[in-house]
Amino acid sequence: MPRTFEEKLHEYARVLVETGAGLQPGGKLQINAPIEAAPLVREIVQEAYRLGALDVRVDWRDDQLERLRYVEGSREAALFIPDWAMEQAERMVDDGYARIGIRGDDPNLLSGVDGSLIAERTKRGAQLSEKVSAAVSGHLIDWTLGAMSTPAWARSVYPDLPEAEGVARLWEDIFTVSRINEDDPVAAWEAHVDRLARLTAYLNGQQFSAVHIRNAEGTDLTVGLADGHVWDGGALTGPTGNRTVPNMPTDEVFTAPHRDRVSGVAVASKPLSVRGTLISGIRMTFKDGKAVEVSAETGEETLRQLVETDEGASHLGEVALVPASAPVAQTGSLFNMTLFDENAASHIAMGRCYPTNVQGGGDAERLAAAGGNRSLIHVDWMIGSPTSDVDGLTAGGERVPLMRQGEWVVDAAK
Secondary structure, X not given: OOOOHHHHHHHHHHHHHHHHOOOOOOOEEEEEEEHHHHHHHHHHHHHHXXXXXXXXXXXXEOHHHHHXXXXXXXXXXXXXXOHHHHHHHHHHHHOOOEEEEEEOOOXXXXXXXXXXXXXXXXXXXXXXXXXXXXXXXXXXXXXXXXXXXXXXXXXXXXXXXXXXXXXHHHHHHHHXXXXXXXXXXXXXXXXXXXXXXXXXXXXXXHOOOEEEEEOOOOOEEXXXXXXXXXXXXXXXXOOOOXXXXXXXXXXXXXXXXXXXXXXXXXXXXXXXXXXXXXXXOOEEEEEOOEEEEEEOXXXXXXXXXXXXXXXXXXXEEEEEEOOXXXXXXXXXXXXXXXXXXXXXXXXXXXXXXXXXXXXXOOOHHHXXXXXXXXXXXXXXXXXXXXXOEEEEEOOOOOEEEEEEOOEEOOHHHO
8 A cells, every 4th residue: 555645755764764864863963954844753753752762852944044144144144153053063073972964955045146245155064063073973973864845945946836746756766776565675775775885895895096977968087096095984983883874865985086086077967056056068177186177057157166165175075876777867857956956966176175085084184195185175076977978997007997877887886
């Protein structure tokens, strides 16, 4: 019998808590979610306590309040971030709270707002939250990201549908790509992450010196990989010892580029939604690891501000491979949200690398020596397509086919 919406919502909450965040009896949980997500958050809280959680905290957000800060507030108000807010976040990291983030952003939330002001506040926030960001990127805490269908997000994905229909269709997309429509969602996730584990094991065994990505859209990019790089994907086990799935959905395997060994041209295959702005038609030329030419058809000012955040922002911190047949891609929709769109196409990320993608990367000096990139930002943008071919390049110059026409061709992917 088909599940009702309420039953699917409950299953989604269960998967986020158990499989995503890997919450254990006696654990503590922090949830960050839009106010529209109250029905889902209640299900998450209920599931967490049923599992034996000691404490569950919810940080609500209303994106419209963020816009009002910029539009109605003074410049000082736009840039003000109280120290105690960051101290509280750091204390929760120290206390071992797992985190579940629920996304439902309006991609055009900050349209018309002074981009330089957004950039300045974002940079200040990143500086103040470096400790928390390091804990998340280093998987020193357990965390996962999920999504909530909101009217604003649904309008951007399905602008031709009446609001209620758009919200309902987006919910069905979320359930589909998060494997909630499977007979046993938890078992489906176990099988999926096991397949991704086979892929990462194969890639880690090869220790390619670089990957070469090219497609009909104009990308012809050689991404040199960090020395002692580690491929990850699907489930991760951090210092807590708990198995988690940081992104739901996820269909990527990813690793750290060498900050100085990227060359060629990268052309976006999908728009990027960042800082409340939708950026389309991105094109970057890399030389010796740095983006030396940067352009976009729309949102170019925001893009340039992004790569000028700090010295590391113009270098790469991630390269990820995703098959064109991934569930997000099969929906045929553009979600205008990185959490979803990055799992529809291979992609790269400007800025900070994940320390876990380099052997011994938890040591800052070893990470830097291996070629890992440091930055206040980490922003993914999509370059893959159904025409993409990807080769692994060995230290001796041999080419090993990894993907053809957007699909894996190695046995480990079967």
